[in-house]
Amino acid sequence: MKRKAMAVLAAAAILLGIASTGWMLAVVNQWLLPWSTFKIFLPDPGYLKPNR
């Protein structure tokens, strides 16, 4: 039972981790994705403007 619960938590951690860390890696310096993709998480255009 303990092993199964840990496996479920591990699977959730890996799935969520790949989704969030994957997106973060892809937007580093707009490498693979533009910063505007952040809009889906925060619909505030002022937040997305690159400063430099």
Place this chain on the structure above:
Amino acid sequence: MSLDRFLTLSVPAVRWLLGIQCLLSGLNWWFKILPFPNLFDPPGMPVKSAIVGVMIQSGWMFTAAKAVEVLLGLSLIFNRYVPLMLVVSFPVIFMTFILDALIGPTLLAWLQGTAPIQHVWSKLLDATFFGGAVIVMQGYLILAYFDSYRPMLRARAQPTDWERQP
């Protein structure tokens, strides 16, 4: 793959996922690489919440949080002092989770007709993919390293007995 093998392999996988995320998020404070707040952003830039704005204005609080994130990232990636850093960084990670997970006001605004459903959807995604992801990864790693914490969980711990020390 057996369940035990999956559990064994999942620990380094989650360590790397959370480590890279924390390292990038922390480094972004000093080197603008992500669409998140940065030390050199013009004052008054919109931020996720008023609390983040106050932490940035304090001049040291957000910097301290980001330094902890960088240290956690390095610890997880290089597999050094992992149980210690998981505990040290827990307040920062929990704060990140809480900031993203508090969607009550948005839900209320939507129910009152003052916020569009897209705003609720974006808050839910934010709560799941950022706040939710970091707390699930951190929680999993803390449980995975739980044996390291057992000596700390004694209700009546004893200090060093100097009279018996050589």
